[in-house]
Amino acid sequence: MGCALSGSGVVQDPTASEEKRCSLAEDGPDSGEEGQRQGDGKAPEALLLSEAQKALVQLSWEILHKDIARVGVIVFIRLFETHPECKDAFFLFRDIDDLQQLKMSRELQAHGLRVMSFIEKSVARLEQEEKLEQLAFELGRSHFRYKAPPKYYEYVGTQFIQAVQPILKEEWTPEVEKAWETLFRYLVATMRRGFYKEEKASGVNLSLSLRRAGADKTPNKI
Numbered sequence: 657m658g659c660a661l662s663g664s665g666v667v668q669d670p671t672a673s674e675e676k677r678c679s680l681a682e683d684g685p686d687s688g689e690e691g692q693r694q695g696d697g698k699a700p701e702a703l704l705l706s707e708a709q710k711a712l713v714q715l716s717w718e719i720l721h722k723d724i725a726r727v728g729v730i731v732f733i734r735l736f737e738t739h740p741e742c743k744d745a746f747f748l749f750r751d752i753d754d755l756q757q758l759k760m761s762r763e764l765q766a767h768g769l770r771v772m773s774f775i776e777k778s779v780a781r782l783e784q785e786e787k788l789e790q791l792a793f794e795l796g797r798s799h800f801r802y803k804a805p806p807k808y809y810e811y812v813g814t815q816f817i818q819a820v821q822p823i824l825k826e827e828w829t830p831e832v833e834k835a836w837e838t839l840f841r842y843l844v845a846t847m848r849r850g851f852y853k854e855e856k857a858s859g860v861n862l863s864l865s866l867r868r869a870g871a872d873k874t875p876n877k878i
């Protein structure tokens with residue numbers, strides 16, 4: 657998958673080349689020690705959304721929010737199509753192989769709604785950056801407990817953007833896309849920092865063990 661979220665949502669090492677920054681985003685900090693340290697993040701990321709971009713996100717969300725149940729399912733079905741290994745993190749439906757059957761699963765629908773509710777809360781907090789940061793950081797911490805590694809978070813943003821385009825039709829413009837990319841890039845970077853913070857506190861190198869195992873086959877107790 658390309659570096660779809662390579663917008664300007666996060667302050668990163670200004671000396672890093674674009675290629676390097678994209679490859680960090682693609683592989684994630686779990687792909688190496690350097691990334692581990694970056695994920696530990698001393699400095700929080702800055703939300704680089706202009707007021708105009710915030711308004712674009714808010715206005716498009718007003719149109720989208722009535723479709724969030726559908727969008728939530730589409731996003732995760734596409735995530736599982738493109739990255740089947742992500743399904744292993746979900747104890748409740750990891751054993752359903754048929755994606756058509758999975759689409760009808762109540763658990764998947766409920767999970768999709770939880771994720772979309774998080775996006776809704778994020779949109780509502782665009783003017784309160786501290787609260788937004790706290791929200792995404794805590795979510796990253798809980799994803800450590802869910803054994804859901806950061807390298808996949810950005811794909812949720814990519815799939816979200818693809819899923820909402822047909823709903824917004826002509827309201828979807830390159831500016832709207834850029835604004836959503838920037839928001840997701842920020843959320844993903846903040847979640848990633850939360851994940852590594854929790855990992856460090858736990859003393860368990862989950863990223864490494866998941867990588868070594870290919871995928872952790874121990875069911876999550878969720």
Ligand code: HEM
Nearest residue numbers: 742745746767770771774798802804805808809812813878
């Ligand atoms: C931008 C990316 C993502 C967002 C915004 C997101 C959001 C959420 C939210 C809001 C919840 C509900 C529970 C809570 O609030 O702690 C949740 C749960 C969970 N997520 Fe994510 N998630 C993302 C990516 C992923 C990925 C890529 C995976 C798998 C590889 C994953 C696996 C899980 C699991 C296993 C749970 C617990 C089960 C459940 O609530 O159904 N998440 N996620």
